[in-house]
Amino acid sequence: MTTPLPDPATRKYDQGFARWVRDNVNGGDKLSMCMQCGVCSGSCPIGAQMDYGPRKLFMMIRAGMKEEVLSSNTIWNCTSCYRCVVRCPREVPVTYILQDLAAKAADMGYADKTENNKFAKSFWWSAAAFGRTDERLVTALYYFSFGFAEGIKRGLANLKIAFGLIKAGRMHLTAPHAIKDKKGLKAILDKAAEIDKRDGAGQ
Ligand code: SF4
Numbered sequence: 001m002t003t004p005l006p007d008p009a010t011r012k013y014d015q016g017f018a019r020w021v022r023d024n025v026n027g028g029d030k031l032s033m034c035m036q037c038g039v040c041s042g043s044c045p046i047g048a049q050m051d052y053g054p055r056k057l058f059m060m061i062r063a064g065m066k067e068e069v070l071s072s073n074t075i076w077n078c079t080s081c082y083r084c085v086v087r088c089p090r091e092v093p094v095t096y097i098l099q100d101l102a103a104k105a106a107d108m109g110y111a112d113k114t115e116n117n118k119f120a121k122s123f124w125w126s127a128a129a130f131g132r133t134d135e136r137l138v139t140a141l142y143y144f145s146f147g148f149a150e151g152i153k154r155g156l157a158n159l160k161i162a163f164g165l166i167k168a169g170r171m172h173l174t175a176p177h178a179i180k181d182k183k184g185l186k187a188i189l190d191k192a193a194e195i196d197k198r199d200g201a202g203q
């Protein structure tokens, strides 16, 4: 007797996911070159902080594990050090693929609840508002993005570290430093957003 095919709406593996990555993700068209040697994962300095190394993530893309790939912390924890790219024997642009998967995951709402995305949003807010990141504001915004009570809890838990940083001169207590030409920065960011929107609409 033939086993019925799983309902496409509920099945775990999305068979079109690899094709989607190939056609929509920066560098995704080179993914078919991956021979699963594992050099990228073995070279990654923060592989231990990732749910899956790049090699495994690429196999999961081929297997159609869309949910797991787009909600993994691998795509957010990549620091863009390019060690994997330099060492990959098949010239797979690993970093570009991970970076663009993160951007696509954010656009598609996968990242909204992750700690990495909350931190990225706080970091970006400070960079866009002042032209540089202020560790106190970024940290406070990040902590309180989990709610008021959780913000206080996280703040108190890390108070000792904050005092240590102040004592060592690594964290200041004065007003946030800002670049001189904030208007110029805003014009650049507005233009980048416009290009991003246009390119996104064209895809
Ligand atoms: S190093 Fe390149 S070929 Fe090897 S697993 Fe990583 S991406 Fe694939």
Ligand code: SF4
Pocket (backbone or CB within 6 Å): 040, 043, 044, 045, 046, 047, 054, 077, 078, 079, 080, 081, 082, 083, 084, 085, 094, 095, 098
């Ligand atoms: S670019 Fe990202 S995935 Fe590649 S070695 Fe560096 S941190 Fe790891």
